Amino acid sequence: MKLSVRLVALAAVLATAACAPQTSGDSSSGKDEKTGTLRVWLFREVNNAPKEKAVESVVAGFEKAHDGTEVTVEYIPVETRAERIKAAFNDPKSAPDLVEYGNTDTAGYVKDGGLADVTEEFGAWDEAKDTDPTARQSVTVDGRVYGAPYFVGVRALYYRTDVFDELGLEPPASQAELISTAREIRAARPDLYGIAVGGAYTYGAMPFLWAHGGELATGKGGSYASAIDTPAARKGIEAYTSLFGDDNCPAAKCAGMGGNDTVTAFASGKAAMAIAGDFSRAAVEAGTVKGDYAVVPLPGVKPGSVAPAFAGGNNLGVLKSTSHRTLAVDLMRRLASKEAQGELFDAMGFLPTFSDVRQRAAAEEPFLKPFVETLAADTKFVPASPAWAQIDASQVLPTMFQEVVSGKKDVGAAAGDAAKKMNEAFGSVG
Amino acid sequence: MRGRPAPRVAAPPRTPRPPRGRGRTRGAGLTPWLYLAPALVVLGGLLAYPVQQLGVISLFRYTQAQVSGGEPATFQGLGNYRELLADEQFRQVLLTTVLFAAACVVSTLAVGCALAVLLTRVSAVPRLALMLAGLGAWATPAVTGSTVWLLLFDADFGPVNRILGLGDHSWTYGRYSAFLLVLLEVVWCSFPFVMITVYAGIRAVPAEVLEAAALDGASQWRVWRSVLAPMLRPILVVVTVQSVIWDFKVFTQIYVMTGGGGIAGQNLVLNVYAYQKAFASSQYGLGAAIGVVMLLVLLAVTLVYLRLLRRQGEEL
Known part of the structure; x- marks a missing residue:
């Protein structure tokens, strides 16, 4: 009795296991109705x-x-x-x-x-x-x-006009100036982040990478290869991660922040600058800095240039x-x-x-x-590959920035690991 | 106890009872199954079928493209499992999860049992207050509880930092401090179950037994160790197994409190990792393989635990 029940169950499992999981077949309907x-x-x-x-x-x-x-x-x-x-x-x-x-x-x-x-x-x-x-x-x-x-x-640089006036500063015209201005503000006003940056803010970090001549990936038509660990890209990663620290945005707080967190920090008056989109205007207007801010393009490496934006x-x-x-x-x-x-x-x-x-x-x-x-x-733009969704969901880039910012890895090692993960994703969908 | 033969076997009926003989064995074979049938049908539909599907999907290359018909689903045997085992991050996350769950289970049981004993020792008003506090924690949804804990420990506005004078210390930045914070929340929301269950168990222990222990001069710890714990064993087994299962599968607390896995993924546990793989990046085959591994680990832990208890001579 017992044996036969087991046999039946086993047979049933084997029988169903032989079928593939459900798919919905080719989805095109073949029809083209006009009403x-x-x-x-x-x-x-x-x-x-x-x-x-x-x-x-x-x-x-x-x-x-x-x-x-x-x-x-x-x-x-x-x-x-x-x-x-x-x-x-x-x-x-x-x-x-x-x-x-x-x-x-x-x-x-x-x-x-x-x-x-x-x-x-x-x-x-x-x-x-x-x-x-x-x-x-x-x-x-x-x-x-x-x-x-x-x-x-598209994103650009929001800055506090009142803070800049008070400290006699001009909006930065190059990335080097951006970094030094941020530190100057933090030194004069320790209650503020010079510029709010986030370890999980991929689209705020990308312009730094691109401005230094780096790329996320190179290639066309489905076959991409990561370029995140090229010397140019690494320079960009270094520039962005140098903004984390007690002299601008303490790593303990900023490493975990995403794009929305940096906008919130700026809107609530905790930051003198932030990278935010044209679509962030309502959020900033709803904050305490309403009327005390202006926007300029995020500067590139050369003075007077504009960093490529996502x-x-x-x-x-x-x-x-x-x-x-x-x-x-x-x-x-x-x-x-x-x-x-x-x-x-x-x-x-x-x-x-x-x-x-x-x-x-x-x-x-x-x-x-x-x-x-x-x-x-x-x-x-991000690589036109289905792997991008996977890279994004697995937080490959935030992990890389956070590893550098928290001192777990240096730029070379973190970028190397990220490149490996990206290439695995590109390979698995190819 | 084990050596003593069961009385039924030792004393076979001397006078045969012909009318019941064969019929009884056949009935004994079928009748239990008849009674079990409704439950088995439900369990089969709700448990066996999904688990079987999980197993099947884990053997295929099955992503969103396969589900919506963009590409055919291809059988790849143990490919997903091979990929998992070759993934260093998966091995690390698995180890972290086991250790973290163990810490949560031990802490939850310790707090729950201690408060259950306390409940039996205090008068009605503090008991009611403790019960209500416990039920409140129990009834709080995990997302709400996690968010509130996060606010309490917030670097800028949290009262905890203000009371402890920690300035703007961030609790979620360090790996262990983030895990500690999550552990506290997990214990907070799961100790009431242990407390109430064990308290009910203690209430069912005859007063004479405790009185006798007290007369023999046993300390509180001794009473727990030698009298209550052995008598409450079946209850403790249930709450332990439940806690193991819950804490191994912890998701909400980690997801909410560490922002989906912490700085550079340092606080990832298996369930959050599986979510990243299966749903966020639509690799359902790989996610199913993680699910199967979790199922096997939990089954193994539970069976080994029950087995150990049996060895010690307890029938459950």
Whole structure:
């Protein structure tokens, strides 16, 4: 009796073990209907009403142009977007036709088989020629285009005008000056960080690396190799990590900080400078430093130059599983058009991805001048490889900075280990 | 006790009872299974099936691309396990987790048992106060508890630093000080379970036994060591096994209090590491392999523990 029960159980386990785990098969629907309902997922911003209004006017125009179509827009929370979008890829039946997504996710989503290749449509779109090169790069994987840039976000140097006036300082014009100014402020005002920096603030650290001529990785078309341990990159890592210490931002506090923590430190009046984005303005305005700050581009190595910045931002993409491909592509083009991006800028202050529209926006809004200048100088993007998501999630770069900052490893050893981990990730997805 | 033969075996029925003979053995074979069937079906669906799926997934190259159909799932045998064992960080994290969980279990049991004994020795009002404090800690969600502890020990605004006069000392910067902080929180939120359970056990011990020990002049420690602990053994076994399982799987406290694994990953434990691998970077196959390893470690620890107790002559 006992034996037979065991045998049955064993047989059952073996029988099911033989099957592969579940996959959802090829997700493209093969259909291209010209009427019906289009579902759109956009991110819910902190103050979402103006965005909804801007989107509504585009949607109204679309529904007018295409008889028998209806568009339902759902605003999904930013915190759970990764799960929502993964779930949409897994279950094409409940997936939307068009999504907004963070531009560092492009390569990963393409590998997941989630986004439709729209290279031909993008090429045939007359406005696309004015898309700035970095934004175009952020929708491109292996030379194919998988969406349209929606807006860009970029970081620059915020500084306290009251502190600088009091100490008779000028905004720094080079990275050497930035470091010496930060230390000078800390020495004169020990209650302040000269510049708030964070060991986990990857996108605040990258400009230092890039300014010294370093790169995250080199290569194209899926096969990348880490360049984080090249001499140039190491110089950048040294420059950034030299800002951690009792003479600027004590390692015990700053090693664990991320981007938001540094913005919070600046907004609450604990730092004289911080690297923050055009999108951080609301957070800073809500703090105690309101009215006492200004922004300049983050300086590069040579006096008067601008450090290359990371071009963040969001894209719009058509899902591979859509059964309304032509309609979805048209709606994407309308939402990402010059006119719609201009309206989105007026509503939300998000920087347009077209160079000419952006220039016009900067002329209207002086606050944006340093950000637009930064974008015009030079911007960089993360490697267009699905491995980037893995490198980001495994905190390879924060670990490297924190190892240096806390004195666990020197720059060479930490960068070497990080390069090894990055190459493993690049290799495993290749 | 072991050498004494069981009375049933020693005294077989002298007069045979023909009507029950064969029928009884067959019934004894089937009836328990019939009674067990509903529970087994539920357990099979909720436990065996997921565990089996975990095992299957751990043998495949299974990432988001495979789940959503971008690439086919490829069988790679023990490839995920090989990758894990070759990963130096995994070995370090495994060792850290075992040591940290052991420290948490020992501290939780010590605090819980000591307070349980204290509960039996104090009058009604302080007992009620202690009970309420314990229940409050128990009922606090782990995320809330961790956040509050973090605020208490905050470098700039925390009352602990102010009271101890530590200036702006950061508790989460050093590896051991961060682990200590997390350990305190884990003990704080899991001692009430031990305390209440052991307290209930002590209450069930006949008063005469304790009285007799007291008359013999036994000290408090001696009473615990020679009277209460042996009598409470089944309860202590349960709370120990529970604590081992909980503390080995600790996630929330580390994730919240050390910001997802501490400076340069110095405070990573297995569950947070598995989360990084499985969900944050969508390597479900590798994450499943970590899950299987955790399952095996926990099973091994629990079985060895129960085995040791058996050796000492206790039936559970």
